[in-house]
Amino acid sequence: MTERPFHHGNLRAALLDEAATVVRESGVDGLSLRDLARRTGVSHGAPRSHFVDRQALLDALAELGFQRLTAAVHRALGPEGDLSGRFRRVAQAYVDFAIDDAALMELMFQAKAAHRSTGVHDAADALFATLDGAMGPRSSGDVDDDSRTLFKLLFAATMQGIASLVASRRIDRAQGNGLVDAAMETMLGSDLATRAVTVRDEPDTAEA
Amino acid sequence: MTERPFHHGNLRAALLDEAATVVRESGVDGLSLRDLARRTGVSHGAPRSHFVDRQALLDALAELGFQRLTAAVHRALGPEGDLSGRFRRVAQAYVDFAIDDAALMELMFQAKAAHRSTGVHDAADALFATLDGAMGPRSSGDVDDDSRTLFKLLFAATMQGIASLVASRRIDRAQGNGLVDAAMETMLGSDLATRAVTVRDEPDTAEA
DNA sequence: ACCTGAACACCGTTCAAGT
DNA sequence: ACCTGAACACCGTTCAAGT
Numbered sequence: 001m002t003e004r005p006f007h008h009g010n011l012r013a014a015l016l017d018e019a020a021t022v023v024r025e026s027g028v029d030g031l032s033l034r035d036l037a038r039r040t041g042v043s044h045g046a047p048r049s050h051f052v053d054r055q056a057l058l059d060a061l062a063e064l065g066f067q068r069l070t071a072a073v074h075r076a077l078g079p080e081g082d083l084s085g086r087f088r089r090v091a092q093a094y095v096d097f098a099i100d101d102a103a104l105m106e107l108m109f110q111a112k113a114a115h116r117s118t119g120v121h122d123a124a125d126a127l128f129a130t131l132d133g134a135m136g137p138r139s140s141g142d143v144d145d146d147s148r149t150l151f152k153l154l155f156a157a158t159m160q161g162i163a164s165l166v167a168s169r170r171i172d173r174a175q176g177n178g179l180v181d182a183a184m185e186t187m188l189g190s191d192l193a194t195r196a197v198t199v200r201d202e203p204d205t206a207e208a
Numbered sequence: 209m210t211e212r213p214f215h216h217g218n219l220r221a222a223l224l225d226e227a228a229t230v231v232r233e234s235g236v237d238g239l240s241l242r243d244l245a246r247r248t249g250v251s252h253g254a255p256r257s258h259f260v261d262r263q264a265l266l267d268a269l270a271e272l273g274f275q276r277l278t279a280a281v282h283r284a285l286g287p288e289g290d291l292s293g294r295f296r297r298v299a300q301a302y303v304d305f306a307i308d309d310a311a312l313m314e315l316m317f318q319a320k321a322a323h324r325s326t327g328v329h330d331a332a333d334a335l336f337a338t339l340d341g342a343m344g345p346r347s348s349g350d351v352d353d354d355s356r357t358l359f360k361l362l363f364a365a366t367m368q369g370i371a372s373l374v375a376s377r378r379i380d381r382a383q384g385n386g387l388v389d390a391a392m393e394t395m396l397g398s399d400l401a402t403r404a405v406t407v408r409d410e411p412d413t414a415e416a
Numbered sequence: 417a418c419c420t421g422a423a424c425a426c427c428g429t430t431c432a433a434g435t
Numbered sequence: 436a437c438c439t440g441a442a443c444a445c446c447g448t449t450c451a452a453g454t
Contacts, residue, residue, distance in 0.1 A: 027319075102319040103319065106314070106318065106319065109372055109376045110314065110376065111235075111310040111311065111314065111375045111376055111377070124378070128378075150386065150387065150390050153373065153379060153383070153387055154366075154387060154390055154391055154394065156369070156373065157366060157369030157370045157372070157373050157387060157391070158362075158365060158366050158369050158391075159369065160368070160369035160372050160373065161364070161365030161366050161367065161368035161369030161370075161372070162365045162369075164317055164365070164368050164369070164372065165361065165364065165365050165368065167319045168317045168318065168319055169319065170332070170336075171361060175361070178358065179358065179361055179362060179365060182358050182362055182400055183362055183365070183366075185398075185399070185400070186362065186394060186395060186398040186399075186400050187394060189398060189399065190393075190394040190397060190398065191393070191394075191397065192390055192393070192394050
């Protein structure tokens with residue numbers, strides 16, 4: 001228990017773990033491969049065995065970020081509640097993540113010299129697929145597919161934008177929460193929503 | 209005309225000019241002070257006379273970015289057209305800017321170790337003040353001030369989010385334009401809008 | 417297969433010295 | 436006031452060599 005063999009076969013995981021911490025504390029710019037190697041107790045050349053590049057490590061980090069965010073959204077979705085409630089919870093989870101891991105979020109949505117790493121791309125796609133799941137039964141015939149896509153993108157864009165405002169400290173967390181509510185109210189009450197989202201789970205509550 | 213004295217008294221401007229080009233072509237990460245000095249034809253220590261830090265130069269760059277964006281929004285506002293038309297034009301200008309200068313936009317809205325430079329902060333405030341101007345006569349009594357703030361923030365957040373989706377290549381420019389239209393339609397038709405925005409310029413078209 | 421350690425070119429920052 | 440050029444510590448990346 002006193003002495004642990006460190007650089008076993010899990011150096012890759014150890015590096016990513018340490019990197020996530022550094023990014024949260026010092027931002028992406030504060031992340032150096034040499035420093036990372038030092039913290040992990042290996043030589044500065046060692047990371048090369050697992051990541052060809054600094055960018056490759058950043059890609060892996062972004063991929064993990066997408067996976068974590070997807071999991072959080074999935075958790076927020078849950079089985080219970082009406083459409084409106086589910087959306088509000090998802091929005092909250094999304095914005096919370098973006099605030100708590102602002103630097104990671106920036107990394108995930110950077111334009112950058114194209115995250116060509118398919119891993120990042122796939123992880124991002126999984127997130128959007130989960131968001132799609134928030135909108136009830138998948139394309140059940142009576143809903144317009146274009147409107148559905150548009151609604152989903154607008155939802156994602158709005159969450160992203162609110163998160164950006166909070167992360168850049170233009171508004172505080174409380175105002176961010178207020179914005180989430182206002183945005184959801186606005187979006188769910190729109191014509192686009194009625195065109196895009198199936199609400200026939202509980203038809204007895206429908207009343208215009 | 210053949211030989212120009214370069215490092216006159218405008219080195220600061222020359223550095224910022226060159227920096228803007230580099231950022232657009234290679235992103236913020238691709239910007240090096242030494243390389244910048246080389247391109248401008250001065251020694252690597254020279255920039256220090258005008259910018260204490262690399263970060264100071266980035267701050268100045270962000271400040272200029274906010275000023276340019278504010279000008280673009282102001283231009284898009286114009287005097288003509290109804291509220292809906294003005295908003296659409298502003299939204300389009302905002303998203304266009306964010307796409308054409310994606311790296312600069314990232315720099316402007318970074319969380320970062322706090323852009324404590326008051327210049328950046330003031331320039332950002334000026335942008336938001338201009339956005340406020342898009343919403344008609346300033347707090348003319350019959351409009352709710354909280355709703356007004358909420359609407360303005362939601363507008364900014366939505367634009368920001370759409371821009372982020374396009375800049376990160378999740379959607380293309382055409383889809384981005386479609387999203388802008390959908391977002392404006394949704395926002396302008398909302399209850400929040402009627403609470404926040406004065407529409408009494410042409411009261412004869414009012415019909416609920 | 418994984419890690420070490422020297423080597424190379426580059427960087428930001430500091431600072432005495434020039435003009 | 437503004438710029439030069441040497442100096443320092445740090446970095447990413449490469450690569451032969453070890454185990």
